Amino acid sequence: MAAALALALASGGRRTLLVEVEGRQGIAQLFDTAPLPYEERKIAVAPGGGEVRALAVDAEAALLEYFELFYRLGMAGRTLRRMGAVEFATTLAPGLRDVLLTGKVKECVNRRDRDGRPVYDAVVLDAPPTGRVVSFLDVTKAMADLARTGPIHSQAEGVVQVLHSPLTAVHLVTLLEDLPVTETLETVDELTAAGFPTGAVFVNRVRPRWLPDRSVAAAAGGRVDAGRIRTGLASAGLDLPADVLDGLVAETVEHAVRVHGEAAALGRLEDATALPRLELPELMDGVDLGSLYELAETLCEQGVGAALTEVSP
């Protein structure tokens, strides 16, 4: 999702940065490249001549980067990392990890070229899942764990400034299922309460609804007019044995239950939030590089615009 957004935002000659923070190397898999180092790399060309760069932020590397900057650790840094000392420090204060990760994102957002223009037109952060995203972004809480002064503290203050400003939009990605919709709605409330600018709700993996609307509720309750189906099929010269027809009816009921559930989930989204909503189709063959471009195009068609930092869990 974040990747498609980064592509969409890069189209027409812009430059975007796609950032992942959970060490999954999901970007590399998606774009079919070697695992990303802790370094910005160009990974794709967008339609109309833009470019997408990617960065896998790693908290330990970010911490060492700081130490290097402020304390000149030299070679010892690597040894410490091997010993697990760096992991230990980030474990000790879970908030530190988040400050380090979001801090790197902030640095990318604020970076300027020699003419003073932002290096990136947009930075898209593939954030942790909805359940954890607010605590991840809300570094003010994390700062309670940390010292009141020093480089990390000012770093955290900078993060708060960027993430709570109109530069940022937090988008939420959901499926049309009960639990994901509930989590999404809860997260929208939490984000608003914590003062984050919310963006859009992306409904992912929307599947075709084939049944006529008026038939859905009845079919979901198991009432399918098998006779009408048989007549309809026969009118096209298709005479099916009874067991095949039964199978079709069973598949129809399952389809209807799903569509019915999805409609209810959509209704809950509509009732509870006024955020703009974008839909992305289910990709039958899974997501690969080609389909990513299709998704990006779908997003452009639905009017994806320009915010500077995009956060999408």
Add this chain to the structure above:
Amino acid sequence: MSPRPAPAMDVDALLDDPDTRIVVCCGSGGVGKTTTSAALAIRAAERGRRTVVLTIDPARRLAQALGMEALGNEPGRVAAADGRLHAMMLDMRRTFDEMVHAHAEPDRAEAIIANPFYQTISTSFSGTQEYMAMEKLGQLAGTGEWDLIVVDTPPSRSALDFLDAPQRMSTFLDGRMIRLLSAPARAGGRSLRKLVGAGFSLFAKAVSTILGGQLLADASAFVQAFDTMFGGFRERAAATYALLRSPGTAFLVVAAPEPDALREAAYFVDRLSDEEMPLAGLVLNRTHPVLADLSETKARAVADGLRSAPLAAAVLRLHADRVDLAEREERLLSRFTGAHPGVAVARVPVVAGDIADLDGLRAVGERLARAADADEVLAGTLRSAR
């Protein structure tokens, strides 16, 4: 050349075998582990075994169905299977508290629990949940009250966390690091100091500058208080680990027919075999088998010509989509079985709608068990539906 189809898993035989004492359901998040665990437990209990299911973070309605909402951190009886089924929900914090009380003198235990740092580690340290699940499993097995213990594993991104987290936690608690950080001059020994040299003192200084002295002091006090009971902790963790490797344990790797979930499942299968842990098979949840023997191309072609019968056309199109989906799922599965040909598989067709009560769980159990004879039929239908 198409790979040999995976052997079908006989779930009932596994559950009925009196030598099966522990079933561990593992897999990445969101694949239906909790539902699978609960369904297996009900089925085992209804087939006559005294069963307890340890769930980690059940959806609210599932917890209600099992009557677990009011329960504490101990197994409670479920209104099913003539009282042979008990269920419990892991309460991480309470399990940790109980452990501390069991291993430390009363005043020391109080000191540990009152330490602010204990709050962090007992609730939000990644790994605590896995560690406590292991501990609870050890306790349940220790009572000897149960014929069968079914364990759900904590929701995590990676299935491997279940095996790795306790180790991570041990490393954290064994106190070497914290001693190094709080008093680098005294701890660690000469060799280590030589190794990292002045860098370490700088690092320690940097860490305390960043984290603040108070946090480090709390952590240090915590680890010191914890030190005396750490041996006991580690012994128990080792005992549970041995239990997991014993022949009475069966691991079920749970996955959904999605690339990521199956990739995780494959990692986990490899890992189990490295650790010599007994794998019973792969549960592939929420599959969409084709139910009607009609080819996809034919269905689409007829649907395109059916202007006057919208319902029939819709039925044909949704059937054609379903054939596509079933093919995709089989393709994903065959990639897995190609790399792991010996692993038995149980496909569990999707149950439409939410599973919100005991009957829903029974239906899932039924599908799990039926996988053994249904596979052949399904494969046949899919072939001819192409």
